[in-house]
Amino acid sequence: MGLEASSSPSSLKPYAADDTCPMGTGGATKPEARFAILTRFHAGYFRISLALSGQALLWRTLSDSSTDPRPLARSLPSAAFLLLWSLALLALLALCALYAARCLLRFPAVRAEFRHHVAMNYLFAPWISWLLLLQSTPFLRPDAPLYHLLWWAFSLPILVLDVKIYGQWFTRGRKFLSMVANPASHITIIGNLVTARAAAKMGWHEAAVAIFSVGAAHYLVLFVTLYQRFLGSDSLPAMLRPVFFLFFAAPSMASLAWDAISSSFDTGCKMLFFLSLFLFASLVSRPTLFKRAMRRFSVAWWAYSFPLTVLALAAAEYAREVREAAANVLMLALAVLSVAVTLALMVFTALRTGDLLPHDDPFDCPLLAPPLVR
């Protein structure tokens, strides 16, 4: 677990694990043992809900026969989509409940999480999941008032977090972007873009453009910073390498959002989609990067699923626009890949429930740096 702390100089990280993980000390008292799951639970688990709701949106898009009467659309049983959607909803509800309990009972840990440069980004994840679920919901039409209400409910936290975190990037001394930037920071951008897409779907063009432009500007900065790879931004532990996949989730999401805003998959969308395709190829062609993360199952594996799903979504939109055989094949391949990955992850999660909440999560421990209330 000291993996992260030992692999890079602690001075480079905003919150390095100075003290040992409380869970390892064995000094846990009875009530702590009862809520041990809360101690070990963290926002990173929202990767699961993110992946599932992304899948739900993908199935919704694929089976959306209103615009594109393709054979694939009709072959997807709607019951399966409903099942998937409810599964995603259930998972998200469960995770949210757990996290709310954690907020109540382990508030210092949550605060530490908020200050951690990796974990902080995952605070966006529940809201993104909610927005994705909202967009894929079979029960509401985008112009329903409830939809608007829910959009406000889910996008406000994202906007507030944006203001907080983007402000930190260029004002707070210890949280300069060059220090805190890591691939997980893409989630903040994705939050913006998802919000913009949902707004565009509702027909709020100006709001969508405004949110999109904020996201795009910060994405530019983040992309450059991440590509430069300063020493400070190298602080992602090897266990979390799957998060690298978010590199291509952001441009895909941007292309989806711009597609919704401009209501056609134009050259800009294509460029963003192609960029994410290239980044995907670039990541896939270096499997050694992920070798250390693949040794043991952990919740970080779930980070593979969501980017693939978003890429498949963008590919679906692209195929809808281009209508070529190659585009369709690409879309099918990516969709099958993302579904397969998600299924495999679900199977792994079911089989290895023990590994899901490890005692030595490298991601977890720094969050507990402040002593727990006894």
Next chain:
Amino acid sequence: MHLACLYGVYIFSLDESRRANTSIGPFASFHPLFRWCWVPKLAAATAVGFFSSGFSLLLFPQPADHFQLEATGEAKGFLNIGMEFSSKDIQMAGLHSEQSAREALPAFLIQVPSQTIAGFDCVGGDANVSLNEADNESGTTTGNQDIVISIPAPASAPRSALPGRAYDDAHIPYSISLSMPASPSGLHLSQFRTSAVQRDEARVTPAVAEFDVHPVEEQVEVHSPRLLKQTRFHSQPILLHGSKNVDEARRCDSTRDKRFDPFKTFSGRLERQLSNLRGRPQEPIDAVSPESKISEEETDQVPGADRYFDALEGPELDTLRATEVPVLPKDDKWPFLLRFPISAFGMCLGVSSQAILWKTLASAPPTAFLHVSLVVNHVLWYVALALMVLVSSIYLLKVVFYFEAVRREFYHPIRANFFFAPWIACLFLVLGAPRQETEMHHGVWYALMAPIFCLELKIYGQWMSGGQRRLSKVANPSNHLSIVGNFVVALLGAKMGLREGPIFFFAVGLAHYMVLFVTLYQRLPTNVTLPKELHPVFFLFVAAPSVASMAWAKINGHFDTGARIAYFIALFLYMSLAVRINFFRGFRFSLAWWAYTFPMTGASIATITYATEVNNVLTRTLSIGLSGIATVTVAGLLVTTVFHAFVLRDLFPNDVSIAITRRKPKFSKILAHFRSSSSDMKELVFSLSKPSQSESGETDPSVICARAEP
């Protein structure tokens, strides 16, 4: 060995050759001077026949009856004999120190006469040992890279007068071993033939495993007509009987120039590695001189990126720091191929972009009043084509014979970008071709796009995934070469009428261009290689936006706002470079400068494209002016190149940037180097004065700290 695989190089299953009675035909009658390159793993592969003089034929005594040279490809593999590339080896042989009188002769001709024959047996260690267990005791000191050809001698051969032998003859009663350098096998073949005629009764003694001493009649069979062709060379070596020259022979063996062996693709090391792979651990008794051992260690792995920054200096990282000791001899001239850098493809870039420029000048409406003839374009294009063929064939030779050097170039933080140059030059050739782009087959685009795409996956992946070659460390203006390829691909694809492919490359190029642009402008303290003063390399800044503007204009169908934005960025960068240019300010000329001319040409072509859209006096003046500047620059560079090539004769200086050691040399080694070097005093003084200079201005201390080894 994987190098060999890479290049389809051949492949001979030794196992099979041993078990089956495959070997050399009339081998007993002369010294077969082939070296046989075999790659067991690929024995079944349908590799392409590859002719090269570097291939060696390994012969060894066999328990077999007949030894036949399988010169035609059979199930066992192919023996590839090449005569084409002998010049290199001759040159290398010429590097031999003492025997200047014989320099004109190929290496084996130098050696062979001295090897007076019959039972002589100057066994070299390595390859022979790895193959013949019986040769274990051979303790002579031939270099580790020697390929040893051991030939069973006639049973009646006098095994006289080798008093100083360190090995036991009883083990290898009748074997003759020759250790030869890589030398033109064609010449060997001629020997093979002449001697075969004379000694068709040669006897073979199977020596190795069973120590079966029954001589076997040997069947002289030459399968390949090629073997018979070359009879001009009358080297009689093996036919000489007598032992008087044995000592000399040994000396010759040891004086063979082994200093460049670590960089050779086909040297003894390869064969030994192969035998290791085949599960036959080589004997540790290789009599290897300590120096060559060291050099072998050092070339086993490519130096890390840090080492390149530590050991080299200069804006192109092409000068060795004074505290460094090169792997290769510093004072001598290296073989030509080793001195031939990848940046030579810059010439192709420069000339082929000129061809495009003149094509545009001749065909674009705003410059129609100039009445430029298309002939200029044709001439330039054919010159560019010839240059491309020449440069790429030479470089291909380097890939084949000095793969290690190529590998080191590929890991050189700046040279790596030049690996895009050949493909970009090919794209330029297609763009500048006398035909219309729309008439061309789309396959051309796909064929040229694929290597660029693969290189990008490699290079951009290195930037992104961190490690030693993260962008914050290697960022350099020459990285533009790896960006601009995207836009050229997009431009060509759009001109051909493709739609999605160009957008793909444009998107990838744009994203990475932004990253690179910001990084270069930031001048991070971790960027060691950014030149402090203005250097021609900065003109690469102009390349990407100007080509991007043309590509975007082609993708969108007209020169729209996006294209104009890119074009004006290029124009601004061009101007800001032009106002602070200081001509002839003490930069060492290098071939890479050619690569820096194509941005100017690109800017002028973009200007002409812009003038097509906005046609007024200003734009026309601008386009003519910029074209003139580009042409004059290229002409000036041509003159300089010719001057350096034929007057100063230093166009291809020793390419030290590939010869750095893998680890920082110890101080004692540096001292030893200076002592041993011929011009020691001067060097020493030079080295003492140099560090103070470099400390004063060149290196940034923080950077050095950052580069400290983990």
